[in-house]
């Protein structure tokens with residue numbers, strides 16, 4: 018089946034595209050991009066031609082989220098590859114990078130092979146595996162990096178934890194270097210963070226919860242940048258949350274070091290002030306929600322280019338795990354079904370970024386960081402395509418999630434803009450807001 022998407026607003030900074038036009042897709046590739054393509058001229062194609070009206074919609078290269086917890090193997094009660102990738106497609110994503118903090122941890126070739134195979138069997142979108150830096154995320158010995166890369170791992174990360182020992186982290190960076198994959202770091206000095214639950218400061222005092230200080234994150238960002246300077250291995254700082262942390266990244270970039278960073282919607286659009294007396298555990302995330310000033314600094318970083326990508330850190334948990342005392346609930350919130358709507362509502366509609374920058378942050382740069390084949394709106398490119406309607410008004414509702422989990426702090430918020438159609442390799446995965454089975 019060949020496919021023509023007609024009359025959408027095509028946006029792709031990689032090819033300087035910002036116009037109303039049509040796309041012709043044949044098999045898994047984009048065949049033609051043009052203005053007002055003549056349907057009749059293509060009706061003698063070998064295959065049948067499906068024409069879809071995309072007037073009023075924005076069409077962009079498939080969105081990519083490089084920080085997602087799919088929880089399989091081992092925690093399928095929270096999420097699995099099938100449900101997590103359905104949620105991804107529902108949120109407008111064609112590609113996700115799966116974090117390795119599963120049970121068992123993805124720290125050798127066989128485990129990566131398992132992810133690849135399960136994704137082939139059950140996933141609705143592309144799943145890019147990442148592997149742990151250290152065995153069992155224990156920070157004590159190196160994982161089987163070569164074996165993992167040979168089977169498809171595109172990044173190394175001990176996400177959920179920081180590698181505590183600086184010497185060990187140096188070995189991680191040195192060993193990773195020849196494989197040409199980035200080391201992605203969750204920055205957390207355990208000796209400073211301890212049992213910290215929320216940002217250390219007025220709010221932790223008011224709520225009577227142990228503090229998770231900004232310095233617990235910033236000290237490790239500084240250390241990791243120093244070791245990046247020592248080794249030259251590409252370093253990607255995960256879910257950065259503070260203004261000073263971002264300044265460290267700015268300095269590193271200015272120096273020419275191969276350092277990139279990501280932010281999440283929850284760290285930009287929520288702050289510690291949103292954690293109320295009801296101790297809603299959906300607001301418990303790691304790193305914690307910081308001050309309103311920090312949140313604003315992250316938004317400025319997105320605006321000025323210091324932030325490279327927006328990710329969700331989609332972290333599903335069961336209701337019974339979250340429905341407990343704040344200290345006992347696990348860290349994390351889901352995000353993959355609300356990310357695009359939040360970014361459109363809070364950044365694009367407010368004029369902080371335009372569609373071009375959105376595509377850079379959510380499609381182009383994520384692929385670049387993982388060294389994936391570029392996807393763009395040009396003839397010959399793989400047909401990974403996200404279509405969204407920038408005018409749909411919707412209210413985030415727990416009942417509408419494709420994820421198994423409900424731990425979103427955005428439930429009840431009204432958003433404007435939502436993905437309607439998703440194509441992965443030319444195959445429709447969502448049509449007019451409904452997942453294609």
Ligand code: DOR
Nearest residue numbers: 176177302303332348349
């Ligand atoms: O909030 C978080 N949840 N942060 C992390 O780093 C890990 C994640 C999880 O695995 O639940």
Ligand code: ZN
Nearest residue numbers: 176177203255
């Ligand atoms: Zn993390």
